[in-house]
Amino acid sequence: MSSVRRTRAVNRVASTVIPAILLGCIGFATYVVSKRICVDWFLNTRGQTTTAVVLLVFHFVVLAIELAAYARLVVTILFDPGLLPRGEKYSESTKEGRQLSGTGPDGNDLEGRRYDDIEAGHSRDVDPNSPGLERFYSKDVFICENDGLPRWCSSCKNWKPDRTHHSSDINRCVRKMDHFCPWVGGIISETSFKFFVQFVFYNTLYCIICLVASALCLHDQQATHHNDGVTIAIIAMAAFFGLFTFGMTTVSLQYIILNLTNVEIIRQKSMVHQLAIRVPQHTEPTPYVHIVTYPLPEPGNEGPASGPLVGHDDPLSARDQLATRKFAVVRTQLGENPWDLGPYDNWKSVMGTNILDWLLPINMSPCVYEENNESFYRMGSLHGELRARYSLPPVGEGHRTPGFEPRGR
Numbered sequence: 001m002s003s004v005r006r007t008r009a010v011n012r013v014a015s016t017v018i019p020a021i022l023l024g025c026i027g028f029a030t031y032v033v034s035k036r037i038c039v040d041w042f043l044n045t046r047g048q049t050t051t052a053v054v055l056l057v058f059h060f061v062v063l064a065i066e067l068a069a070y071a072r073l074v075v076t077i078l079f080d081p082g083l084l085p086r087g088e089k090y091s092e093s094t095k096e097g098r099q100l101s102g103t104g105p106d107g108n109d110l111e112g113r114r115y116d117d118i119e120a121g122h123s124r125d126v127d128p129n130s131p132g133l134e135r136f137y138s139k140d141v142f143i144c145e146n147d148g149l150p151r152w153c154s155s156c157k158n159w160k161p162d163r164t165h166h167s168s169d170i171n172r173c174v175r176k177m178d179h180f181c182p183w184v185g186g187i188i189s190e191t192s193f194k195f196f197v198q199f200v201f202y203n204t205l206y207c208i209i210c211l212v213a214s215a216l217c218l219h220d221q222q223a224t225h226h227n228d229g230v231t232i233a234i235i236a237m238a239a240f241f242g243l244f245t246f247g248m249t250t251v252s253l254q255y256i257i258l259n260l261t262n263v264e265i266i267r268q269k270s271m272v273h274q275l276a277i278r279v280p281q282h283t284e285p286t287p288y289v290h291i292v293t294y295p296l297p298e299p300g301n302e303g304p305a306s307g308p309l310v311g312h313d314d315p316l317s318a319r320d321q322l323a324t325r326k327f328a329v330v331r332t333q334l335g336e337n338p339w340d341l342g343p344y345d346n347w348k349s350v351m352g353t354n355i356l357d358w359l360l361p362i363n364m365s366p367c368v369y370e371e372n373n374e375s376f377y378r379m380g381s382l383h384g385e386l387r388a389r390y391s392l393p394p395v396g397e398g399h400r401t402p403g404f405e406p407r408g409r
């Protein structure tokens with residue numbers, strides 16, 4: 001069994017067993033804290049009504065929001081997981097023949113390869129009118145390969161929008177993929193990351209409340225020489241799960257503030273981003289800047305000058321001129337993040353624009369709806385800095401294609 005298949009099998013089992021264990025632990029803790037600690041001990045045995053009521057209220061309010069976040073997370077993963085549709089050329093035979101999904105022909109993970117390592121044209125669609133390509137060159141900027149074409153997923157047979165990654169766990173491309181989470185049995189992506197963060201945050205709060213209630217109870221019981229093993233068990237469980245989810249919460253908050261996913265942060269220090277940035281029609285290539293022209297030329301009609309995808313031999317009609325869009329292919333420096341909007345805007349793009357959005361698992365992250373004529377996700381100041389760094393001229397009104405409105409910042 002290949003390592004990919006073995007990992008998938010382990011994940012399948014884990015995603016069935018772990019949620020059941022998790023819900024069982026929450027159910028047990030709820031019973032012990034509410035019934036045995038608050039009602040039986042503080043209320044009936046010790047007569048401490050205030051302590052019992054305060055603990056019960058906090059306990060059930062946090063529990064209710066935690067369960068709501070968990071339910072919202074599971075429902076989102078089941079019904080709107082943020083998957084990219086497979087390409088039109090994906091077929092059943094492809095599915096059968098690509099069981100080593102997520103891997104290239106040499107068995108390596110395509111996601112883990114650098115731009116330099118990815119052979120231009122690597123098993124991708126060579127049709128200049130490839131379905132889905134227009135969605136990229138109708139924007140002002142997108143992530144591309146060395147030759148200016150978007151990234152291609154050879155498993156799903158599709159062009160991958162910015163921040164989309166192929167998950168070998170589910171054999172699908174996922175928009176803004178974060179990680180496969182066995183706690184909820186699915187992929188955490190742009191649609192579910194906010195609810196995941198809310199769930200781990202409220203789970204941490206819940207563990208703190210359980211810890212406080214059982215510690216108070218244990219302290220009281222020891223004063224009266226009455227020891228309850230179940231109370232000690234809750235302290236151990238709450239400390240274990242609390243520390244675990246606290247760690248996940250702080251790491252997730254760091255991702256939000258930096259506007260990076262788990263996938264991106266792993267490669268952040270060793271990878272540059274390569275962007276196709278729209279430039280005016282008259283822009284010529286330089287030793288540092290490759291120019292690509294869309295729509296791609298038909299075979300046999302490639303220009304000689306600046307790469308295989310550039311230029312047309314025949315003079316273009318006025319209509320063709322309008323439909324033509326030129327892009328400069330440039331690279332960021334190591335560690336630069338094109339989607340960094342600044343900490344607060346990064347936060348709002350994931351968590352929402354107001355405090356109710358931040359606290360309640362209702363609305364999806366605004367970044368789900370960020371795609372527009374400029375880019376797939378809002379880009380930060382780096383877009384403008386790259387234009388200045390590579391001396392790329394601005395796209396004037398006269399060069400804009402009807403229907404593609406400028407959205408300069």
Ligand SMILES: [Zn+2]
Nearest residue numbers: 153156166173
């Ligand atoms: Zn894919």
